Amino acid sequence: SQQGEEDPQALSIQEGENATMNCSYKTSINNLQWYRQNSGRGLVHLILIRSNEREKHSGRLRVTLDTSKKSSSLLITASRAADTASYFCATDRSSNTGKLIFGQGTTLQVKP
Amino acid sequence: KAGVTQTPRYLIKTRGQQVTLSCSPISGHRSVSWYQQTPGQGLQFLFEYFSETQRNKGNFPGRFSGRQFSNSRSEMNVSTLELGDSALYLCASSGAGVTYNEQFFGPGTRLTVL
Numbered sequence: 001s002q003q004g005e006e007d008p009q010a011l012s013i014q015e016g017e018n019a020t021m022n023c024s025y026k027t028s029i030n031n032l033q034w035y036r037q038n039s040g041r042g043l044v045h046l047i048l049i050r051s052n053e054r055e056k057h058s059g060r061l062r063v064t065l066d067t068s069k070k071s072s073s074l075l076i077t078a079s080r081a082a083d084t085a086s087y088f089c090a091t092d093r094s095s096n097t098g099k100l101i102f103g104q105g106t107t108l109q110v111k112p
Numbered sequence: 113k114a115g116v117t118q119t120p121r122y123l124i125k126t127r128g129q130q131v132t133l134s135c136s137p138i139s140g141h142r143s144v145s146w147y148q149q150t151p152g153q154g155l156q157f158l159f160e161y162f163s164e165t166q167r168n169k170g171n172f173p174g175r176f177s178g179r180q181f182s183n184s185r186s187e188m189n190v191s192t193l194e195l196g197d198s199a200l201y202l203c204a205s206s207g208a209g210v211t212y213n214e215q216f217f218g219p220g221t222r223l224t225v226l
Contacts, residue, residue, distance in 0.1 A: 098145040098160035
């Protein structure tokens, strides 16, 4: 079963705009990660945020985590056409497991 | 370092056949996880192997099995294929240390069952 739900399911923006995607999960977590997937290919790891962290940055990406609300958000600033992809959040409940539970994903389209 | 590799990339089988997929993790990574991705169910965890032992298993029937070799390469096998097994099968590897659970995915094997 899916751990998380992502919102929105689809997002269409113009190049240069910011894109915000949200993820909610159901149980306590150890880490939360965001991945990108281009057109049915493998997943690319974007960023990992630990349960004791509240915000993390990586380039144009900003991730927040609110464990009290069991939610996370991914912000992509100054989006580019190359950011067009599906974005997934994934959680794990323990550091001693290779099991990730994925959300359903947000499909982002960035129009040039 | 070379990334995670999966072979074959594409596979077409018929119902009732069996299939074996292969995954080579990043050098030094000892954990290999397998996932199934379908439009209806999304990404679902199949199983994880660590040091040749299955450490975690998802909610899939016994037709799905796997193994890991001493060099950390892993295979998964699906027997008696069903139409619903058509999916993208992804493997991911991770290593020990601070970013233990940061998983690196291969390009996937696209399995079509006719």
